[in-house]
Amino acid sequence: MSNIPADLRYTASHEWIKNENDLVVIGLTDFAQSSLGDIVFIELPEEGDAVTMGESFADVESVKAVSGVFSPVSGTVAAVNSALIDNPAMLNEDPYGAWLIKVSDVTETGELLDGAGYEAVCKSEEA
Amino acid sequence: MEQKTPLYDVHVAEGGKIVPFAGYLLPVQYPSGVIKEHMAVRQAAGLFDVSHMGEILFTGPTALDTLNHLLTNDFTDMPVGKVRYSVMCNDKGGVIDDLVIYKFGEEEYLAVVNAANRHKDYAHMAANVLPGTKAEDISDSVAQLALQGPAAPAILGKLVPEDNLPKKYYTAVRDVDVRGMKCMISRTGYTGELGYEIYTAPENAAELWKLLRETGEEFGLIPCGLGARDTLRLEAAMPLYGHEMDETVTPLEAGLSFGVKMGKADFIGKAALVEAGDPARVRVGLEITGRGIAREHQDVFIGEEKIGATTSGTHCPAVGKALAMALVNVAHSAPGTEVEVDIRGRRVSATIVPLPFYHR
Numbered sequence: 001m002s003n004i005p006a007d008l009r010y011t012a013s014h015e016w017i018k019n020e021n022d023l024v025v026i027g028l029t030d031f032a033q034s035s036l037g038d039i040v041f042i043e044l045p046e047e048g049d050a051v052t053m054g055e056s057f058a059d060v061e062s063v064k065a066v067s068g069v070f071s072p073v074s075g076t077v078a079a080v081n082s083a084l085i086d087n088p089a090m091l092n093e094d095p096y097g098a099w100l101i102k103v104s105d106v107t108e109t110g111e112l113l114d115g116a117g118y119e120a121v122c123k124s125e126e127a
Numbered sequence: 128m129e130q131k132t133p134l135y136d137v138h139v140a141e142g143g144k145i146v147p148f149a150g151y152l153l154p155v156q157y158p159s160g161v162i163k164e165h166m167a168v169r170q171a172a173g174l175f176d177v178s179h180m181g182e183i184l185f186t187g188p189t190a191l192d193t194l195n196h197l198l199t200n201d202f203t204d205m206p207v208g209k210v211r212y213s214v215m216c217n218d219k220g221g222v223i224d225d226l227v228i229y230k231f232g233e234e235e236y237l238a239v240v241n242a243a244n245r246h247k248d249y250a251h252m253a254a255n256v257l258p259g260t261k262a263e264d265i266s267d268s269v270a271q272l273a274l275q276g277p278a279a280p281a282i283l284g285k286l287v288p289e290d291n292l293p294k295k296y297y298t299a300v301r302d303v304d305v306r307g308m309k310c311m312i313s314r315t316g317y318t319g320e321l322g323y324e325i326y327t328a329p330e331n332a333a334e335l336w337k338l339l340r341e342t343g344e345e346f347g348l349i350p351c352g353l354g355a356r357d358t359l360r361l362e363a364a365m366p367l368y369g370h371e372m373d374e375t376v377t378p379l380e381a382g383l384s385f386g387v388k389m390g391k392a393d394f395i396g397k398a399a400l401v402e403a404g405d406p407a408r409v410r411v412g413l414e415i416t417g418r419g420i421a422r423e424h425q426d427v428f429i430g431e432e433k434i435g436a437t438t439s440g441t442h443c444p445a446v447g448k449a450l451a452m453a454l455v456n457v458a459h460s461a462p463g464t465e466v467e468v469d470i471r472g473r474r475v476s477a478t479i480v481p482l483p484f485y486h487r
Contacts, residue, residue, distance in 0.1 A: 037354065038162040040442040041420050041449070059471075061420050063161045063441050064354050066471075092160075 002030040002122060005096055010118035013070045016096065017112060023102040024073050024109075028060065030095045031122045036062040039088045044100060049077045051103055053110045058100055060091065069100060072112060078104035132178035133270050133332040141350050149243035151179040154352040164355035165362075165444040168318050169485075171347030172276035174339055175356055177317075177324065178332060181245030181266045183238045183252060189259035190234050197255055197395060198228070199378060201388040205230050210297040210315055212386050214378040215248065216396025220403060221374035222381065224248050225366065227315065229299055239271075241368045255395065270332035274339060275322030275359075277487075278346035283312070283323060285342050293323075308335055317356060319363020319485055362443040364412060364452065364483035370423055370439045371410055371452055377403060380454060382410040382482070408435060408454045412482040415440075415449035415468065417475035426469045427453050427477075434459045437468060443484060450484050451477070 008016045014032035018025050033039065041061040051057045056068030057077075079102040084090055090098040113121065129152045138145060143154025153176065156164060167173045185193060194202045200213035207230050215223045224244040229237040240248045249264045256262050274282065283292055291303045292312060299313035308331040316322040327335055340348065357367070366372055372381040377400060379387065389400065415421050421440035426433050440451030451468070459466070464479040 037156060038160045040162075041418075043418070061442070063165075063358055063444070064155065066420070066422065 002034055003096070004030070004115045004119050004122070006115040008096070009112040009114065010121075011070065011072045011110065011112065012118075012121050015069060015072055017072055020102065023078055023104055024075065024106055025099045025102050026069075026071065026073075027099045028069060028091055028095055029118070031125075032067075033092045033095045036060060036067055037064050038062055039091045042084050042088045042091070042100075044080050044082070044085065045077050047077050047080055051075060051077060051101070053108050060088075071103070072110045073103055073106045074108045075103040075106040078102045132176055133329040134176045134178060134336055137333050137336050138176065143350070143352060146353070148353055149179055149241070151242060153179060154350075156352040156354045157350045159349050161352070161354035161358060162444045164349060164351040165358050167347060167349045168276045168320050168351060168355065168359055169445045170277070172274060172278040172282055172322075172343050173318075173351035173355065174336065174343065174348055175273040175275065175351050176271075176332075176336070177273045178270040178329070179242035180271055181240040181242055181248065181264070182269045183240065183249055184263045184265050185236045185238065185256075185260055186234055186263070187260040188234055189257045190236055193255075193257045193260040193262075194228060194236060195391060195394060196257060197252060198226075199387040199394055199396065200228075201391045202228060202230070202236070207232060208293075208298055208300065210299055210313060212297075214383055214386055215251070216378065216394070216400070217374055218395055218399060219374075220377045220396045220399035222368070222372040222376055222378055223251055223374060224368055225372070225383070225386075229311075229313070231301065244368060268329065270327055270329045272325045272327075272332070272335060272339065273316055273318075273322065274325060274343075274348075275316045275318040275320050275351075276348070277321055278343070278348065279322040282339065282343045282346055282348060286338065287312070305335065306338060310335070317365055318359040319365065319483060320359070320487055358441055358443055361439050361441060361450065361452070362446055362483070362485040364485075366410070366452075367439060371454075376454065377406065379403075380406040380408050380410065405457075407457055409457050409460050410438070410482070411453055411455050411460050412480045412484055413437065413440070413451040413453050413466070413468065413477045414480045414484075415451065415475060415477045417477070419468075419470045419473065419475040420449040421451040421468045421470055421475070421477065427455055428467045428469065428474070429459055429464070434466065446484050448484075452482070455479075
């Protein structure tokens with residue numbers, strides 16, 4: 001069973017979200033990294049880029065597959081975890097430490113799940 | 128509904144992530160993950176369940192003539208105990224499947240075919256056998272394990288006297304006793320590494336798996352799934368049916384001319400291959416030099432000219448690069464040619480490189 005920290009919020013498309021001062025921090029869940037397998041490449045936006053709620057802002061690739069990462073908010077990219085570009089395996093090793101981007105000036109936020117709600121999503125996909 | 132191989136319960140117990148593949152439920156990876164599984168085969172050993180492969184037995188006084196008629200390679204001078212790769216073409220010269228032939232005797236040969244093509248192949252074979260040949264699909268009575276990697280001979284050497292192991296690549300020894308289990312041991316594989324494919328009865332499969340796992344442990348053997356099988360074969364530039372070739376691609380385009388004997392009297396597809404002449408497109412290797420990973424079915428460009436498309440691609444762990452194979456216009460196929468691959472709308476630079484990417 002994958003790790004789902006209770007203090008984070010989640011999307012049904014397997015991103016985790018937390019607030020950090022005025023910023024929204026977005027990452028990939030343990031379930032997502034486990035489903036993808038060994039992650040070998042990530043394409044990230046740049047600081048200052050706009051992200052749009054429900055749209056893909058990054059590509060994550062494992063040896064097996066490529067997957068988009070969907071933004072749960074609209075806003076502006078304030079910070080990018082560029083360490084992931086050289087070491088994408090951090091997404092497998094520490095999914096809740098290896099954040100992807102931080103977003104400022106958030107104008108809208110999509111539907112978020114709590115830990116229990118997200119666990120139900122994972123269970124339904126595993127079945 | 129997918130079929131289970133005789134090792135299905137073993138895969139679940141080993142923690143394999145089960146996916147449907149070619150009509151079978153098979154592990155795409157085990158808990159180690161694709162990269163560790165890939166590297167185990169390059170550096171130590173890996174164990175694969177390849178029981179999904181199809182087996183068709185040809186017997187009878189005209190079996191040799193039937194194979195020479197059905198297949199592109201020439202089996203005339205083939206010694207008993209030898210294994211030979213071949214392509215099976217349709218009458219347009221397109222590839223119905225690629226396969227290997229084992230010679231068991233002057234009137235007995237075994238074809239091992241891709242699981243996804245098993246029924247199509249058998250239908251084509253049965254419709255085209257010569258009088259005096261019987262073709263029989265025996266796939267469900269054969270299990271196959273692949274033991275691959277530099278430690279494979281040492282592992283099998285603990286279980287079987289050395290004299291009973293095939294010494295040369297593409298040879299096989301039948302009726303080898305492995306702790307009471309009757310096996311055929313074939314020095315073949317789909318990884319670009321030294322190794323064996325071991326054929327046995329389905330009822331032996333779980334016990335043989337356990338025996339090889341236990342014997343291999345001290346050598347670093349781990350179980351490997353379909354994910355590693357694909358990255359290993361790609362790194363070794365071995366073609367995969369449905370990717371590098373299909374019924375719209377000729378074996379000459381796919382770079383398989385070594386298995387096509389145009390000097391042979393006749394075979395199905397020969398006339399079409401003769402008429403087509405030198406291929407206009409060929410299979411090449413691509414090393415992705417920009418940022419990105421090319422996958423299958425992505426267009427390849429020089430400037431605005433589309434010169435072809437990728438057939439397979441991924442990140443290859445032992446070489447440590449994003450690599451792909453592609454079918455491209457022969458005029459732009461020279462190693463060193465700079466190209467671009469359209470990766471989901473983004474042009475990423477790549478260079479045509481010689482195949483294989485990896486050589487042990």
